[in-house]
Amino acid sequence: MRHGKWSVYCVLISVLLLIIPTQVAAADKIKIGVISPMNFMQGRDAWDGATLAAEEINKSGGITVKGVKYEIDLVKADSNEFASVPDAVSAFERLITFDKVNFVIGGFRSEATLAQQELLAQYKIIYLNTGSAAPDLTARVKQNYDKYKYYFRANSVNSVLATPPVSATLQVVMDKLKTELGIQKPNVGLIMQKARYIDAMVDPVQKIVAALGGKVVGLWRPSATAPTLVAELSAAKEANAHLCFITFDGPAGVITDKEWGAMKFPFVNTGYNSEAQTKQHWEATNGYCEYSTNLGWIARSNITKANAPFWDEYVKRYNRFPSVYSATHSAMNVLKVAIEKAGTMGSDILVGELEKIDYPTSYFRQVFYQKDQKFAHDTIIGAGHATGYVTQWIKGELKVVWPDGKPLQTSEDAQSWQGIRYQGTAEYKLPPWVVEYWKGKK
Amino acid sequence: MLQNIVANGLIFGGTYAVLAGGFALVFGVARILNMAHTAFYMVAAYIIYSFISMLGMGSIVVSVLAIIMAVILATVCYILFIDRVKQHDLTVMVITIAIGMLFQEIILLIFKGDYHGVEPFIKGYLDFGKVRITYQHLFIILSSLIALGLIWVLLAKTTMGIAIRAISQDRVAANLMGINVSRVILITVGISAAFAAFAGAVVAPNLTIYPQMWMPPLITILAAVVLGGLGSLKGAIIGAFILGLVESAVVFLVPLGGYLREAVSLVTMLIVLLVRSEGLFGIVFEEEKL
Numbered sequence: 001m002r003h004g005k006w007s008v009y010c011v012l013i014s015v016l017l018l019i020i021p022t023q024v025a026a027a028d029k030i031k032i033g034v035i036s037p038m039n040f041m042q043g044r045d046a047w048d049g050a051t052l053a054a055e056e057i058n059k060s061g062g063i064t065v066k067g068v069k070y071e072i073d074l075v076k077a078d079s080n081e082f083a084s085v086p087d088a089v090s091a092f093e094r095l096i097t098f099d100k101v102n103f104v105i106g107g108f109r110s111e112a113t114l115a116q117q118e119l120l121a122q123y124k125i126i127y128l129n130t131g132s133a134a135p136d137l138t139a140r141v142k143q144n145y146d147k148y149k150y151y152f153r154a155n156s157v158n159s160v161l162a163t164p165p166v167s168a169t170l171q172v173v174m175d176k177l178k179t180e181l182g183i184q185k186p187n188v189g190l191i192m193q194k195a196r197y198i199d200a201m202v203d204p205v206q207k208i209v210a211a212l213g214g215k216v217v218g219l220w221r222p223s224a225t226a227p228t229l230v231a232e233l234s235a236a237k238e239a240n241a242h243l244c245f246i247t248f249d250g251p252a253g254v255i256t257d258k259e260w261g262a263m264k265f266p267f268v269n270t271g272y273n274s275e276a277q278t279k280q281h282w283e284a285t286n287g288y289c290e291y292s293t294n295l296g297w298i299a300r301s302n303i304t305k306a307n308a309p310f311w312d313e314y315v316k317r318y319n320r321f322p323s324v325y326s327a328t329h330s331a332m333n334v335l336k337v338a339i340e341k342a343g344t345m346g347s348d349i350l351v352g353e354l355e356k357i358d359y360p361t362s363y364f365r366q367v368f369y370q371k372d373q374k375f376a377h378d379t380i381i382g383a384g385h386a387t388g389y390v391t392q393w394i395k396g397e398l399k400v401v402w403p404d405g406k407p408l409q410t411s412e413d414a415q416s417w418q419g420i421r422y423q424g425t426a427e428y429k430l431p432p433w434v435v436e437y438w439k440g441k442k
Numbered sequence: 443m444l445q446n447i448v449a450n451g452l453i454f455g456g457t458y459a460v461l462a463g464g465f466a467l468v469f470g471v472a473r474i475l476n477m478a479h480t481a482f483y484m485v486a487a488y489i490i491y492s493f494i495s496m497l498g499m500g501s502i503v504v505s506v507l508a509i510i511m512a513v514i515l516a517t518v519c520y521i522l523f524i525d526r527v528k529q530h531d532l533t534v535m536v537i538t539i540a541i542g543m544l545f546q547e548i549i550l551l552i553f554k555g556d557y558h559g560v561e562p563f564i565k566g567y568l569d570f571g572k573v574r575i576t577y578q579h580l581f582i583i584l585s586s587l588i589a590l591g592l593i594w595v596l597l598a599k600t601t602m603g604i605a606i607r608a609i610s611q612d613r614v615a616a617n618l619m620g621i622n623v624s625r626v627i628l629i630t631v632g633i634s635a636a637f638a639a640f641a642g643a644v645v646a647p648n649l650t651i652y653p654q655m656w657m658p659p660l661i662t663i664l665a666a667v668v669l670g671g672l673g674s675l676k677g678a679i680i681g682a683f684i685l686g687l688v689e690s691a692v693v694f695l696v697p698l699g700g701y702l703r704e705a706v707s708l709v710t711m712l713i714v715l716l717v718r719s720e721g722l723f724g725i726v727f728e729e730e731k732l
Contacts, residue, residue: 254557
């Protein structure tokens, strides 16, 4: 009987000994949820960017909080938000309640992110959103700070605040039309996908066109899944457009560039096309995207010291360019710096630390707007901060053509852009068929 | 503007017509509302992309292979999933939706959500006045007309065609007259899939190839088929061209509403149904003739 009793004690002690180290090990991890549509480019890039960052941070000793080193443990969540916004909310809640993550990064569709924001105050969880562009997302942080303060748009871009680089996509090509073809008042067609964040861009873009001396000759609003854009492109040609500002973030962005190049529509193609920033775009359009110009948030440059090494490692490992969605890489680093400075993972203290952060990430200098500003917790865009790039496809390569060192005419601080030009910036080239079509016609 | 509306309407309508023709054919004969119809179009586009980009094969050979493979796939799916429940229309419809989704998920697993493209079979373009049209677009319109002509010859001039029409008119009587109904239905399923794959083959160079590409045309061809009169091949084809023209007109006349192209197609269908409940060419809803 006595032996039996000791046997029970031994078993209990053994079990405790087995459990205790496991708990200690578990406590040394910081769990970060990465949420995005994982079967798509957006999700894959978000996961790859985060994975690369986690490996780098863990290799360099992890995140140190008050002398204790924590390893990063990533948790993948497929938001399925192309098909269903409720799925995106459920996946987010599952990350918090089931996977018990400490932080969440990623996100894509603004409609899904708006819904996910409703969970943040309830669970006091910080969300570094790296893929949504609707202005409402940060406007509501100012309007209801206590409820939405855990949300930060890190390394992603508010479509309204993106005015400087949007303006640059027009200025670069309009300057060239003026100097090379003598077209002083270019006709501008706007082909802008129907989407919440793009709705917010329509008026500003029209104002920029007018400020740069152009004339809007048509506005078309196709869907992101339109199988062909030949009707819109034909309509722009019929309206005598010298250039078209084209905005897409779905499959229609691929076919637009392909049809534009294959049918040699006689206008310049510029704007914001998320697909055009990918390495695969050249193959997907069979090279017909050549000479298209595009606004991007990441390119290989010397904008920060971390940019080129990150770009090179990413391309080497994944054989793809990092995209705006791979900005999970910089979001992770921002999080690490904030946690280490705060010395805690407590959400309320960390919010304050993130509001103070000024850190050169692999994308750009990350500084957030303050809580009393219109777009609180949004990334500051401007000279010396996140500048964005204008890129152009030339012979299979994505060349940076802006910032080009010239003042940005439509910007309130136009002169602050003077001299901002990254290493390797090329000169913008007009498509030869556009030159041929308009030479002498004006 | 009118020239452009007509030209683009013909481009849209040509593709929809080939897809809608196959859809109407299999409904007319087998009463299968095949919601996976455009999934075969997607599968064909992926086969063409894979064989051209990975194996470097010629586009014509690959297109023929894609059509053959889609036909085999469709007939296998019919035998495995549909044949045993073909008397239950609703079950069949749900099963075909599941088949379409299954193909989409398999493609997603293999190819991920990346976008792909195929080189045009014939490069270059023509200017007709204000209209710019590629040789590939002309090829789509011409080959669609040829394919539709071939199906008309098959249905009107061959024994198999007579059997297909007989079954579409009265399955029981056709059976009593000695026609092997099951065999003819199986062949019709194959022909229908061949139509979808053919559309995928000729249109692939003008599309972005991605796993959900089968969804947008499905809505439009459903509208075309109902507009023309369910089961009527002629009605489906004319309905497809009408909707092609309507979609083109929306872009030119209501540029801010381009994203509503599909919605306008559905509204057009509803208006026609309000005036004529059996559709444009439906004689009697259930007993359609060629």
